[in-house]
Every structure is written in C-alpha cells, then in structure tokens.
Amino acid sequence: MKVSIIGGGITGLTVAYYLSKNGFDVTVYESSYFFGGQASSIKIDEYNIERGYHHIFKNDYEIIKLIDELGLNQSLEWHKSSVGMYANGSLYKFSTPIDLLKYKPISLINRIRLGLLSLYLQKKKNWKPYEAISANKWILKYAGKEIYNRVWGPLLKAKFGIYHKEIAMPWFWSKMKTRFASRNKRGDEILGYLKYSFEELINSLIDNIEENSGKVKLNHKVTSIGQEKGRIDNIEYICDGIKKKVKTDIVICTAPSYEIKKLINFNQKYTDKLSAAKYLGASVFILKLRKQFSPYYWMNIIDDEIPFLGLIEHTNLVSKDRYGGNHILYITNYLSHTDEIFKKDTKELLDIYMKNLKKINPEFNKEWLLSYHYNAVSAAQPVIPKNYSSLIPEIESPIENLLIGNTTQIYPEDRGTNYSIKIAGEIVSLLKEKVRKL
Ligand SMILES: Cc1cc2nc3c(=O)[nH]c(=O)nc-3n(C[C@H](O)[C@H](O)[C@H](O)COP(=O)(O)OP(=O)(O)OC[C@H]3O[C@@H](n4cnc5c(N)ncnc54)[C@H](O)[C@@H]3O)c2cc1C
Known part of the structure; x- marks a missing residue:
C-alpha cells in the first residue's frame, strides 16, 4: 500500500517511521531544502542549533518514549532552567515561588494571589468549563487588573499580538500546567x-525510515492532491521546476491548514474547521x-x-x-x-x-x-479560539484515504513536538485499523 506523506517535519517523519516499521511503502515529500520543519536546526561552526529554541518538558512522555525507542536516551540530558522578567526597566528573577514573592512590579497581596492562582490552575484537572471563556477575561476576573497589566496580560499580548483577547482559557491552563509539571521538589524548572540538538532525533527518524525501505525527498513541493470517485488517487509535486504526478493509495498531509486548503477542495464543514484556528x-x-x-x-x-x-x-x-x-x-x-x-x-x-x-x-x-x-x-x-473542541479538524478528512495531522489538532495543550508525535501515533493507529478491516 503506497502512502504519500506531505511534510517532513516531526509529524510527517514520525508517521513515516512508524508506518515503514509496519511494512507500509512510504514516501515523505518535503518542500524545503531541510527536514525537521519548525524543529529543524542550522549549523553554527561545527555544532547544530535549532532554528527556533527547543526544549522538552518532564511530562512530554511521547517524545521521551520515541527518543528511548530510537536508542537516543543517552543523549537526552536534563538541565535546570532559569526564568527572568524584564519589567519597569529592571530585570527580575522569576524562576521559583520565592522569586515570585520578591517580584516588586506588583503589590505583595497580588504576588500571593498570583502564586495561589498559579497553584490552583496547576491542580485543576477539568479544563472543559474553561472552553467558553477567553484567557483575557478569566485573568481579569480572577486575578484582577494589576496582575493582568503587569504579568499575564503582557505575556498574552506578546505571544498572541492582535489575537491576545481571542485566545481561549484552556491554552492558558495547559501552559501553566506544563510549566509546573516540569518542576522538581524544590520548585526549579x-x-x-x-546533546546534539533536535537534529539527532530528526536524523535518526530519517535513518530508520530509509532502513525500513521508505523514501524521503527534499525540495519536493506538493502542489495538488488528486482524487478519483471520492478516493485519493494521486499527488502532484514540483521539483527543480518540473511538475510530476504520482499514483498513491493514501495521503497523509502534515502541512499547515492554510496550505492543505490549497491542495484539494473539501466540503464546507471541513473547510471551516481548517480555518478555525x-x-x-x-x-x-x-x-x-x-x-x-x-x-x-x-x-x-x-x-x-x-x-x-x-x-x-x-x-x-x-x-x-x-x-x-x-x-x-x-x-x-x-x-x-x-x-x-x-x-x-x-x-x-x-x-x-x-x-x-x-x-x-x-x-x-x-x-x-x-x-x-x-x-x-x-x-x-x-x-486557539473559544469552544474549540467542536471545531478541531478531524484526522480523517471527509475524503477517503486522506488523513490530516498538524498543530491545529493539538488541544487543550499548547503546540509542541511531544503532541505532534502523539498525533503521528494516532494517524498510524487509524491507518493500521483501516488496513486490518480491508
Ligand atoms: C520558535 C519556536 C519554538 C518552539 N519551541 C518548542 C519547544 O521548545 N519544544 C517543543 O516541543 N516544541 C517547540 N516548538 C513547536 C514545534 O517545533 C512544533 O510544534 C513541531 O515541530 C510541529 O511539527 P509539524 O511536523 O507538525 O509541523 P512543521 O514543523 O511545520 O512541518 C511541516 C512541514 O511541511 C512542509 N510543507 C508545507 N507545505 C508543503 C507542501 N505543499 N509540500 C511538501 N511539504 C510541505 C513544511 O516545509 C514543513 O517542513 C517551537 C516552535 C517554534 C516556531
């Protein structure tokens, strides 16, 4: 069974690794000149370093499992992090609960309130009631103006810019939870x-895909996904300025949603879901x-x-x-x-x-x-907007044998390599189940 995977980021490569291990005939098409997408690295002198800073949290169980499975666990090192806040022209340490108590830009009573609210969010298990409220509103309501204006509000604005009022509360809840879950007993993150950057993981996935007879292709930009009688039939790609068409049985597209919409037409309901985030x-x-x-x-x-x-x-x-x-x-x-x-x-x-x-x-x-x-x-x-659980694009698209996997499906957690690997695992399980039923 021929499987074409669009995108050679962590999601596409993980899908290709597991499918090739299970005997599927996989080919990864990556439009760029490098693999790894957002988790890719560049070389500075003789060492690799991520294009965008990357780390792993203690509760990133999926990526830790994959690293172990690939025999890279001797490379996974744990380090003490340190956080600072630059506010009011001064630099403050903001790593531990004690630092929070010393954080002068807000009053002592609000420092205590900030600590208690952080603890409350960390302990809270049921995030569902948060779906209907924006993080902005929740913070203003429960933390008040000073904490909003001097701590959490600027962080929301900085991360989401013009959309900072739209971001739903589950995002904020999950962010607090992840950062707390990665702390030791003394409160250090x-x-x-x-050891040799995320490139180690990317290269190991590629080596394994190739060992399992899978193919990985750089500079192959997929330009359309073709269907016959409502089923996937082919993909078209462009490489070195030349357009080519190849037959395929299954397509797994891990490109961002706005790219997916350019490749094939979906019904209105699914198109709306691809546009929700x-x-x-x-x-x-x-x-x-x-x-x-x-x-x-x-x-x-x-x-x-x-x-x-x-x-x-x-x-x-x-x-x-x-x-x-x-x-x-x-x-x-x-x-x-x-x-x-x-x-x-x-x-x-x-x-x-x-x-x-x-x-x-x-x-x-x-x-x-x-x-x-x-x-x-x-x-x-x-x-991620409010009430997103009903808007998430499903992995199984309405088109038979076209599966979708990207960061807009990560919810309520914040996007991250761990959750991309989790989605890849779900895609593989779905596909194996489909084939078993044939
Ligand atoms: C600045 C920054 C910092 C981050 N820090 C962390 C961190 O500390 N820890 C963490 O776990 N995560 C972090 N992340 C998030 C993490 O990198 C992403 O969640 C993850 O890499 C997404 O993987 P992906 O494969 O789903 O998407 P992508 O990495 O975006 O991969 C999609 C791939 O599809 C390719 N593509 C698109 N269109 C086509 C097409 N038409 N044909 C062929 N190929 C196509 C793209 O070129 C790309 O390589 C960070 C992200 C950024 C941007």
Missing part, C-alpha cells in the same frame, strides 16, 4: 535537551555572542517600548563549552503574517533589536556579536 508567524534571530547576555535561560519582556517578546539564552540551559565557549542568544517574536517586521530588511531589524538589547543590559555592545542567523516561521503558533 527542569528541561530536557538532546488562525496562525501566528515567528521571527527569530540566533546571535552567537562573545559574552553572556543575562543569567537567565528564558526572559520575558514586559515593556511596550521593546519590539520583541522574549530572549532565550540557550547557553544558560546547556553549557557554552558545547558551543566552543561562545554564547547563543535567541531573540523571538510571535507576529501576525502581515506584521511590518516581516517586511524589514534583516540587518535593519537586527540593528533595531541590538539597540533594545542595550536597554536590557547596558554593557551589551556590537563587539559582542560574532555572527547571527535569521529565521521567519509562518505556521509557528495556532491561535
């Missing part, structure tokens, strides 16, 4: 990272620096004057010794696709950002910069 893009710089920028791995920026939302200093999680003694700093922003930032010249944007880095750390100067890399991701973050 512990995060996982593969909008996407935000991400604009990410990777700076290789001579010196450490801050003491924190993750720094939230709560300052309207600063044009980026966060700084992730990878070498404050993983030792700089692994990167030739240099420091790796990500500057990140989640933005709507039409945002002016995406139109700016990279060098011009970097200059603006560097001036703002200086506001956060006055000692920082251009001499620290050894090299940089810029990456824009278009399907970085789905914006």
Whole structure:
C-alpha cells in the first residue's frame, strides 16, 4: 500500500517511521531544502542549533518514549532552567515561588494571589468549563487588573499580538500546567535537551525510515492532491521546476491548514474547521555572542517600548563549552503574517533589536556579536479560539484515504513536538485499523 506523506517535519517523519516499521511503502515529500520543519536546526561552526529554541518538558512522555525507542536516551540530558522578567526597566528573577514573592512590579497581596492562582490552575484537572471563556477575561476576573497589566496580560499580548483577547482559557491552563509539571521538589524548572540538538532525533527518524525501505525527498513541493470517485488517487509535486504526478493509495498531509486548503477542495464543514484556528508567524534571530547576555535561560519582556517578546539564552540551559565557549542568544517574536517586521530588511531589524538589547543590559555592545542567523516561521503558533473542541479538524478528512495531522489538532495543550508525535501515533493507529478491516 503506497502512502504519500506531505511534510517532513516531526509529524510527517514520525508517521513515516512508524508506518515503514509496519511494512507500509512510504514516501515523505518535503518542500524545503531541510527536514525537521519548525524543529529543524542550522549549523553554527561545527555544532547544530535549532532554528527556533527547543526544549522538552518532564511530562512530554511521547517524545521521551520515541527518543528511548530510537536508542537516543543517552543523549537526552536534563538541565535546570532559569526564568527572568524584564519589567519597569529592571530585570527580575522569576524562576521559583520565592522569586515570585520578591517580584516588586506588583503589590505583595497580588504576588500571593498570583502564586495561589498559579497553584490552583496547576491542580485543576477539568479544563472543559474553561472552553467558553477567553484567557483575557478569566485573568481579569480572577486575578484582577494589576496582575493582568503587569504579568499575564503582557505575556498574552506578546505571544498572541492582535489575537491576545481571542485566545481561549484552556491554552492558558495547559501552559501553566506544563510549566509546573516540569518542576522538581524544590520548585526549579527542569528541561530536557538532546546533546546534539533536535537534529539527532530528526536524523535518526530519517535513518530508520530509509532502513525500513521508505523514501524521503527534499525540495519536493506538493502542489495538488488528486482524487478519483471520492478516493485519493494521486499527488502532484514540483521539483527543480518540473511538475510530476504520482499514483498513491493514501495521503497523509502534515502541512499547515492554510496550505492543505490549497491542495484539494473539501466540503464546507471541513473547510471551516481548517480555518478555525488562525496562525501566528515567528521571527527569530540566533546571535552567537562573545559574552553572556543575562543569567537567565528564558526572559520575558514586559515593556511596550521593546519590539520583541522574549530572549532565550540557550547557553544558560546547556553549557557554552558545547558551543566552543561562545554564547547563543535567541531573540523571538510571535507576529501576525502581515506584521511590518516581516517586511524589514534583516540587518535593519537586527540593528533595531541590538539597540533594545542595550536597554536590557547596558554593557551589551556590537563587539559582542560574532555572527547571527535569521529565521521567519509562518505556521509557528495556532491561535486557539473559544469552544474549540467542536471545531478541531478531524484526522480523517471527509475524503477517503486522506488523513490530516498538524498543530491545529493539538488541544487543550499548547503546540509542541511531544503532541505532534502523539498525533503521528494516532494517524498510524487509524491507518493500521483501516488496513486490518480491508
Ligand atoms: C520558535 C519556536 C519554538 C518552539 N519551541 C518548542 C519547544 O521548545 N519544544 C517543543 O516541543 N516544541 C517547540 N516548538 C513547536 C514545534 O517545533 C512544533 O510544534 C513541531 O515541530 C510541529 O511539527 P509539524 O511536523 O507538525 O509541523 P512543521 O514543523 O511545520 O512541518 C511541516 C512541514 O511541511 C512542509 N510543507 C508545507 N507545505 C508543503 C507542501 N505543499 N509540500 C511538501 N511539504 C510541505 C513544511 O516545509 C514543513 O517542513 C517551537 C516552535 C517554534 C516556531
């Protein structure tokens, strides 16, 4: 049975790995010149580093299981994370409950309230009643204006920009839960990272697919999915400017929903589901620096004057010794696709950002910069609206033998490689069951 998988990100590759292991004849078509999609890496000097910062949480059971199955568990290392908040022109430690109690931008009573509400959300199991309320409304109602204006509101705005009032409460609940679940008894956040980057996982999946006689193709952009009598029949792709058509029995499409809609027409109900979650893009710089920028791995920026939302200093999680003694700093922003930032010249944007880095750390100067890399991701973050459980596009599309798997199906958790792997597992189970029934 010939299976064509569209997209060589973590979802597509995991599906291909499991299907090829189960004897299916799989081919992965990836439009880009690299595999791994959002979890892919670039090479800086002789080491790999993700295009967008990546880590694993302690409760990311699916990815931990896959890493183990692929024999990579000796590479999975756990590190103590550290969080900082830049607010009111000062930098605050925000890693543990004690740090929260010392967080001056809000009153003591609200610090206690913030801690109790965080604990409440962490303990809460039933998120269903949250479906009908936006995170924005819930925070204002239960945490009040000060906490909203000085802590959670800016974080929502920073992550979801113009959509920050639309994001549903289950997203916020799951974010709090995940970040707490990854803490040790002392309250420190512990995060996982593969010794040689996520590229280790991507390469291992590819090696296994090929060992199982599957095929993986780069620079193959699928341009349409063809059907005959309501069933999948073929796909068309373009490679080196040449269009080709190949027959196929099954298509698994892991492209973002807005791309899927361009490949084939669905009925109105399914089209609406593919449109229910909008996407935000991400604009990410990777700076290789001579010196450490801050003491924190993750720094939230709560300052309207600063044009980026966060700084992730990878070498404050993983030792700089692994990167030739240099420091790796990500500057990140989640933005709507039409945002002016995406139109700016990279060098011009970097200059603006560097001036703002200086506001956060006055000692920082251009001499620290050894090299940089810029990456824009278009399907970085789905914006999950209220009452989403009835709007999620099903894995089994209305077209026979066309299955869909992407980050808009991750709910109520926030998107992440762990949940992409979970979806891949569900696709494989569904397909095996279909074939068993034939
Ligand atoms: C900045 C950033 C930081 C992140 N940090 C973390 C983290 O710390 N931990 C974590 O677990 N997750 C993190 N994530 C999320 C995680 O990377 C994604 O959830 C996951 O990689 C999504 O995988 P995917 O395969 O579903 O989608 P993608 O990675 O988007 O892959 C889809 C693939 O389909 C290809 N494609 C699209 N259209 C076509 C077509 N027509 N023909 C052929 N190919 C096509 C694309 O080129 C792409 O490679 C982060 C994401 C971003 C953007």
